[in-house]
Amino acid sequence: MRVDEAATREIFILGGREARRERLRVAGTEPVGPYSLLRLDRGGLEPGVPGQFFMLEAPGRLLPRPMSLCQAPAGELAFLMEPIGPGTRALCALRAGDAIHVLGPLGNGFDVDVERPLLVGGGIGIAPLPYLREALGDAPVLLGFRSEHHAEAACLLPGAEVAVEPRLVTDLLPTDPGDVLACGPEPMLEAMRARVPGAQLAWEAPMACGYGACYGCVVELSCRYVRVCIDGPVIRPPAPSAA
Amino acid sequence: MSREGDELSTGGVSVPILNASGCLDALTAPGVAQSLDAFVTKTVTPLAREGNPPPRIAETDEWMLNSIGLQNPGIDAWVEQSYPRLRELGVPLWVSVGGFSASDYAFVCERLDALEDVDVLELNLSCPNVDEAPETAAELTAAARAATSKRLYAKLSPALPDVAEAARAVANAGADGLSLVNTLRGLALDPATLRPRLALGPGGASGPALRPIALACIYACARAVELPIVGMGGIASGRDAVQFVAAGATALALGTILFGDPAAPGRVRAELAAEVTSRGYASAAEIRELARESASLSIASAE
Numbered sequence: 001m002r003v004d005e006a007a008t009r010e011i012f013i014l015g016g017r018e019a020r021r022e023r024l025r026v027a028g029t030e031p032v033g034p035y036s037l038l039r040l041d042r043g044g045l046e047p048g049v050p051g052q053f054f055m056l057e058a059p060g061r062l063l064p065r066p067m068s069l070c071q072a073p074a075g076e077l078a079f080l081m082e083p084i085g086p087g088t089r090a091l092c093a094l095r096a097g098d099a100i101h102v103l104g105p106l107g108n109g110f111d112v113d114v115e116r117p118l119l120v121g122g123g124i125g126i127a128p129l130p131y132l133r134e135a136l137g138d139a140p141v142l143l144g145f146r147s148e149h150h151a152e153a154a155c156l157l158p159g160a161e162v163a164v165e166p167r168l169v170t171d172l173l174p175t176d177p178g179d180v181l182a183c184g185p186e187p188m189l190e191a192m193r194a195r196v197p198g199a200q201l202a203w204e205a206p207m208a209c210g211y212g213a214c215y216g217c218v219v220e221l222s223c224r225y226v227r228v229c230i231d232g233p234v235i236r237p238p239a240p241s242a243a
Numbered sequence: 244m245s246r247e248g249d250e251l252s253t254g255g256v257s258v259p260i261l262n263a264s265g266c267l268d269a270l271t272a273p274g275v276a277q278s279l280d281a282f283v284t285k286t287v288t289p290l291a292r293e294g295n296p297p298p299r300i301a302e303t304d305e306w307m308l309n310s311i312g313l314q315n316p317g318i319d320a321w322v323e324q325s326y327p328r329l330r331e332l333g334v335p336l337w338v339s340v341g342g343f344s345a346s347d348y349a350f351v352c353e354r355l356d357a358l359e360d361v362d363v364l365e366l367n368l369s370c371p372n373v374d375e376a377p378e379t380a381a382e383l384t385a386a387a388r389a390a391t392s393k394r395l396y397a398k399l400s401p402a403l404p405d406v407a408e409a410a411r412a413v414a415n416a417g418a419d420g421l422s423l424v425n426t427l428r429g430l431a432l433d434p435a436t437l438r439p440r441l442a443l444g445p446g447g448a449s450g451p452a453l454r455p456i457a458l459a460c461i462y463a464c465a466r467a468v469e470l471p472i473v474g475m476g477g478i479a480s481g482r483d484a485v486q487f488v489a490a491g492a493t494a495l496a497l498g499t500i501l502f503g504d505p506a507a508p509g510r511v512r513a514e515l516a517a518e519v520t521s522r523g524y525a526s527a528a529e530i531r532e533l534a535r536e537s538a539s540l541s542i543a544s545a546e
Contacts, residue, residue: 010506015271021506057503062450063302087302103505125493172523208300208307208503212271215285215311216300225294225314 014106014211015230020045021103026094027076031153035124036092037070039078040102047072048105050112051131051183051234052200054079055210057101058087065091066207066229068128068183069105070156076103080127080156106210107233110200112136114179119157120192120199122169122184123150126201130156132181141150144188170195202233258527260508263475263498264339264365265311266399270325275501278508282334283496284325286341286367289350293318301431301440306445306453307499308431310446313373314343318351322358328407330360330530337396341367345378345386356391369400370447377450381412388417396473398422399460401453406460407467420471421464422496424457445454449499453477458490465491481514488515488527489534539545 010021013172027039038056045054055064056079065087071078076183083092094100116223117139121129126143133139141160145151146166152178154162163169169184170191180199182192191199205228206218218225259280276282294314303310317326329336338361342348344443351535355361366387368380368430378386384397397413399406401424402473410421422487426447431440439445465472478484479500487495495515500507517529 012272012274012505014505021504026357055503061302062307062503064497102505170348193416206298206300207301208309208499209505211505212500213267213275213505214265214309215268215294215314216297216309218294218299220296225297225505 012103012211016068017045017186018106019106019211019225020105021101022101024055024077024102026096026098026100028096029092029094030081032156033124033149035080035082035100035150035153037078037080037156038094039076040100042075042077043074045077045102045106047077047131049109050135051109051128051181052082052105052107052201053128053210053229053233053239054099054102054104056091059094059098059100061087061089061090063208064103066106066204066210066211067091068202070127071130072134072207073239080123101209109229110181110234111160111204111229114181116178118142118174118178118180120169120173120180120182120184120188121157122188125184125188125202125204126153126157133157142169144172144184197238200234200236203228203235204233205229208209246379255526256519256524257512258492258515260483260507261337261473261494261496262501263496264367265309266498266501267332269332270328272505275505275508276332277304277334278506279334279338280494281362281405282329282332283337283365283520284321284329284339285315286313286370287348287351288313288322289318291315291320292301295443298440298442299376299446300448301446303431305450306429306431306448307450307502308429308441308448309426310441310443312443313370318354326358326361330521336360337363337365339365339367339398340387341373342371343374345407347387348383349388349390352390352393352395356393363396363420364391364526365396365398366418367398369402369423369425379412380409381416384413384418384518396418396420396422396471397424399464400425401427401460401476407463410464410468410470414468414470418470418519420422420472420473421459421468422475423492424453424476427453427456430479433527444502447543449477449478451479451483451499454483456484458486461490461492463488478511481516481518484515485527485530488522488530491531491534493528495532 067079070080076133083089119141122144144163183202207217212230217228264283264330295312314405399417429448430445453476473494475496
């Protein structure tokens, strides 16, 4: 799969935010523990704000895959992913010189205008945190992984405190955590929500379109279904009422 | 564009291109809606519906499955909140109508009948994700016909035992056009757990694999009734689109392809035009007529 000579661009307003769709050349793929960091030439796409995501064409698959922006090096967009299904396996198999369509940036992002940020990530949920930390100009980071091999990805966030199962990242939370910005598996986010009302939580959901068209990515919030791609992925739900 | 379907008259080397209902939200993606020749809303029902619990979507090697469950604000809230914003987009507006009984369809159609900027009502008959109304497609069409003077398009299921007979029946009941086809009911099981991947089990199957099934339905209905036909089911390119025209479609709708490619309307329109002109025709309508003339085979022997 080689990139076309003339890249085609399309500009959209999606969910009230500007996004572009373009065929981007793969700059390279690097292993990070069991994960892969896919680097794309940025083309005309903006990186957006931390917490926003992009829809990446998954070679050979019917639907694109949503990926948080992990890093925004000069001229590039980098995505951290775990090869757990046919789409992510296809994306992790891309090599320099290949090209895929990318749409974004999509969704809302984290509110970085906070006084005492504390970044919390679990597993592949650490993906948006490097770009977020860069936007904050540094911040303490707590990470949790299911194995030492997975914890190798902590190299993307130097100085982070790391918990490996059976220790959980929530075990690392200080009594006064400050302004928590978190991303990780649903049980981790639920635990964060209970411990830290008002924490900014980056939810994830299986998505078909990523731009509000299909209503496939809903999560339940305040007794109704909201689209993670349009009303999220960063959500600040109210603390759950006492049982 | 042709003697039929004058509500979407374009003429020329392309045909009108719409979205498939449920595959686009014009209010979150207005530019995509404006790149279409008409926008079809997500199905509106008498009462608000939350929709189904997630997971609502799954992708297999050959299909997409959805079990959205007709999440919509209900007709009253749609009229009050969605309609004023949709009519400002400047794109012709089709409203998909759903329900669980003939009176449901009549109720929604009656409310929509008064709205000046609603062009066509598309009756969502047999969505795989909701319990079917007990009445037949023809009975539901008749109930809708009695409730409105707006153009009515009947969207039929590809699973009907005899879709051409259903087309004749809805035509006799007052339908002004056909939308072919809805999704097929399908089930995806997780290979590890062997449990359904969608929360409610089965869902509507869509995508490129639906094309031969859709083409068969369009081919049969175009030879059974003289109604305009919006053809849909896995169209992803002009190459696909020209086949739908050749089978008998007078307009096309894009569904699953929009999820991966919001630029698909403009792309497919241009690709279809190229397919028509490269064959030496001045209009897409000529291709449709050519295919009808050459259908000297009976439908039975076409298999």
